[in-house]
């Protein structure tokens with residue numbers, strides 16, 4: 001079994017030759033830039049995050065700038081990145097940072113974890129990456145690396161395995177070169193100890209890796225027990241007026257696409273037509289090609305129905321969050337991605 005000092009030394013030696021040190025959040029490093037990058041990276045790969053990060057910090061260079069921005073603009077810059085609660089939490093926490101921490105991202109674990117959207121691993125990453133202090137991380141990449149290195153079987157989401165992994169991660173983390181160590185352990189997990197076809201021949205840990213020695217690399221980490229993914233169908237109304245504007249509704253702040261703009265949604269076509277009749281509108285709509293969209297916990301089929309009005313209605317529905325938008329405006333608001341695609345191809 002590898003000892004802690006050897007692990008850190010070998011990992012840092014590997015990092016000095018192969019690690020990533022030109023990522024945009026590694027330039028002008030500060031708590032705010034590292035925090036934004038860590039939140040974006042929570043569910044998304046580095047190459048996807050880079051342009052979003054550049055746009056986001058270009059528009060909101062500090063936590064105070066973010067705190068003062070309207071949430072709609074924040075969501076607009078997040079459109080396409082998914083998991084929108086991350087953007088809402090970021091905005092909420094920026095307000096807390098502006099009000100309670102003089103605009104500076106905190107440097108201690110407790111204050112960081114008191115902010116919305118920051119868990120223990122993200123807090124550890126911020127402490128080490130932004131402030132070069134000892135911060136422990138255990139993201140998905142690190143979990144995969146450690147379960148293989150120690151041949152730990154069983155789904156890592158189980159609480160006793162999670163606890164065991166935190167213990168190992170804590171023991172292995174050195175108290176110097178903290179920012180480099182954190183980047184190194186994330187990088188090796190992402191680029192060498194990959195989920196599929198890990199590059200064991202290029203891995204500095206190959207002589208210490210228990211999964212490799214026991215020929216268990218392909219089966220560790222143990223996958224999450226499978227549940228059937230449910231499937232849901234909805235109908236949406238693509239209502240256009242004679243000026244070419246589209247009627248959009250803002251979704252509730254909680255739930256799927258929380259706070260984003262979308263089309264009025266109905267359980268099925270019958271419910272959609274009932275609402276049109278109640279609003280005194282024609283009920284003959286034109287069906288458009290269905291759109292399929294996959295979330296992590298269910299699959300969605302969206303059936304759009306087009307209705308073009310030749311005169312403006314008295315009211316669209318009881319929803320006070322409805323508004324008419326020009327096609328050019330859809331790029332300036334936070335829109336659900338499949339709906340944005342639909343609007344772009346239905347001018």
Ligand code: SF4
Nearest residue numbers: 193198200203206209
């Ligand atoms: S030897 Fe292979 S399985 Fe083991 S840590 Fe390295 S890349 Fe991962």
